[in-house]
Amino acid sequence: xxxxxxxxxxxxxxxxxxxxxxxxxxxxxxxxxxxxxxxxxxxxxxxxxxxxxxxxxxxxxxxxxxxxxxxxxxxxxxxxxxxxxxxxxxx
Amino acid sequence: xxxxxxxxxxxxxxxxxxxxxxxxxxxxxxxxxxxxxxxxxxxxxxxxxxxxxxxxxxxxxxxxxxxxxxxxxxxxxxxxxxxxxxxxxxxxxxxxxxxxxxxxxxxxxxxxxxxxxxxxxxxxxxxxxxxxxxxxxxxxxxxxxxxxxxxxxxxxxxxxxxxxxxxxxxxxxxxxxxxxxxxxxxxxxxxxxxxxxxxxxxxxxxxxxxxxxxxxxxxxxxxxxxxxxxxxxxxxxxxxxxxxxxxxxxxxxxxxxxxxxxxxxxxxxxxxxxxxxxxxxxxxxxxxxxxxxxxxxxxxxxxxxxxxxxxxxxxxxxxxxxxxxxxxxxxxxxxxxxxxxxxxxxxxxxxxxxxxxxxxxxxxxxxxxxxxxxxxxxxxxxxxxxxxxxxxxxxxxxxxxxxxxxxxxxxxxxxxxxxxxxxxxxxxxxxxxxxxxxxxxxxxxxxxxxxxxxxxxxxxxx
Numbered sequence: 112x113x114x115x116x117x118x119x120x121x122x123x124x125x126x127x128x129x130x131x132x133x134x135x136x137x138x139x140x141x142x143x144x145x146x147x148x149x150x151x152x153x154x155x156x157x158x159x160x161x162x163x164x165x166x167x168x169x170x171x172x173x174x175x176x177x178x179x180x181x182x183x184x185x186x187x188x189x190x191x192x193x194x195x196x197x198x199x200x201x202x
Numbered sequence: 203x204x205x206x207x208x209x210x211x212x213x214x215x216x217x218x219x220x221x222x223x224x225x226x227x228x229x230x231x232x233x234x235x236x237x238x239x240x241x242x243x244x245x246x247x248x249x250x251x252x253x254x255x256x257x258x259x260x261x262x263x264x265x266x267x268x269x270x271x272x273x274x275x276x277x278x279x280x281x282x283x284x285x286x287x288x289x290x291x292x293x294x295x296x297x298x299x300x301x302x303x304x305x306x307x308x309x310x311x312x313x314x315x316x317x318x319x320x321x322x323x324x325x326x327x328x329x330x331x332x333x334x335x336x337x338x339x340x341x342x343x344x345x346x347x348x349x350x351x352x353x354x355x356x357x358x359x360x361x362x363x364x365x366x367x368x369x370x371x372x373x374x375x376x377x378x379x380x381x382x383x384x385x386x387x388x389x390x391x392x393x394x395x396x397x398x399x400x401x402x403x404x405x406x407x408x409x410x411x412x413x414x415x416x417x418x419x420x421x422x423x424x425x426x427x428x429x430x431x432x433x434x435x436x437x438x439x440x441x442x443x444x445x446x447x448x449x450x451x452x453x454x455x456x457x458x459x460x461x462x463x464x465x466x467x468x469x470x471x472x473x474x475x476x477x478x479x480x481x482x483x484x485x486x487x488x489x490x491x492x493x494x495x496x497x498x499x500x501x502x503x504x505x506x507x508x509x510x511x512x513x514x515x516x517x518x519x520x521x522x523x524x525x526x527x528x529x530x531x532x533x534x535x536x537x538x539x540x541x542x543x544x545x546x547x548x549x550x551x552x553x554x555x556x557x558x559x560x561x562x563x564x565x566x567x568x569x570x571x572x573x574x575x576x577x578x579x580x581x582x583x584x585x586x587x588x589x590x591x592x593x594x595x596x597x598x599x600x601x602x603x604x605x606x607x608x609x610x611x612x613x614x615x616x617x618x619x620x621x622x623x624x625x626x627x628x629x630x631x632x633x634x635x636x637x638x639x640x641x642x643x644x645x646x647x648x649x650x651x652x653x654x655x656x657x658x659x660x661x662x663x664x
Contacts, residue, residue: 120547121531123550124534124546124547125513126531126535127535127536136543139544140544140547140548142606143605144551147496147499150492150499151564155567155568155570167431181296182295184295186516186517187518187520197524197525199526
């Protein structure tokens, strides 16, 4: 992994990473990816067995939830009944 | 150190819950090992509420019992931070189901305990608020990520505690601190109100001094909860009923990294179990050791998704004023610690176009191979036993700069999370220098009762 790849991942993950850290991160990720690569050698007998998940349904009934006010209060910036965010639509 | 029975006896003898709670609060506040992120301010009010529960005749085994909770479990109107700067100011909007169960039972929640940031780590050194010192030897780590909860019980600052276990985060610190710790079967304890790390792996579980206390706490928190769609209805939790007294030890677990004292201690446990009438066989589990590699693909993938919610908009703190993208990046870059950032990047990589099949999908398939292998073993055996950890508690700073070496301390604990089966760490003695050691008992899905029975046998022979 090179520093450009780390930079790209950091962008995808919305994570600012300083240029000084890129080199070390690339090395650490290489070492971890080198380790996990051992799974490539495992033979998978029957892929049909892979899906074990089942859908969980709940009744479509109204139930009490956490008051909206409390959730908005948890936001770092809020005003009245709204969460404050930077402008996201162009001029 | 007091057990739940000791607290019950005190209450029976006429001691006020308020006095018991005050005594524990004083001890917790006097702690110098950084065990608690916060000792709660409303302990007296909780104690008075517990006294009311007792008076009304609705007392339970946990009424008046001081409990500590990990800093990633929500308690309404109390701070919860996952030991991360990004949640420094966050106050829980609601009770987690586990905390609601504790409160209904009349337990006293005395505080939230230090942990590796967002439960990522094996030592508490990844906490944004510094390492917790191991109460048994303060030069050592308490293990992690639930190191504060393990240390709180070991130091007698709480009678029992809750942690969360994604790859060993309850069992490994339990072994390092000399207490009992359990990973329940995935889906038996609601995660509603637990900050999600690896959603296909995370389970809330108990720390205690004894198997009996761990069971009492487990019984209280393991009810069905519709708020967690992965929670399994109680009637569907089917496990083998008859104890075969037949236990397996995986071959090939003794690699170079295993401390000789750990191996010797484990062999003593095996001998003693045999003397109790158990038959113990070494068996081939060829993919047991692959679990760690599977884990370091699936877990970061889930972490990168789950931690996307910490964006500087909805919770906690915000850094930066520029565009929305700068705000996301600056908040997350400045307030997540190095290990959290490493895992988010790793997860983003294994989920990205071009690598998804080679890593994520392949890991899912290997996970199923491991799970099938364990299921097959449980047709013949009640349980699989291993040491809980390859080494006793390591020194503070010893592995802090070696992520991969730190990851290897989860070698024995990770397979149970990968297979979504329960596992218990039971204290099994000490090293020559006085550090605790633990033995791990892995059971079949919903086989908690089997684990408690075998755990009690180990506890008994110690």
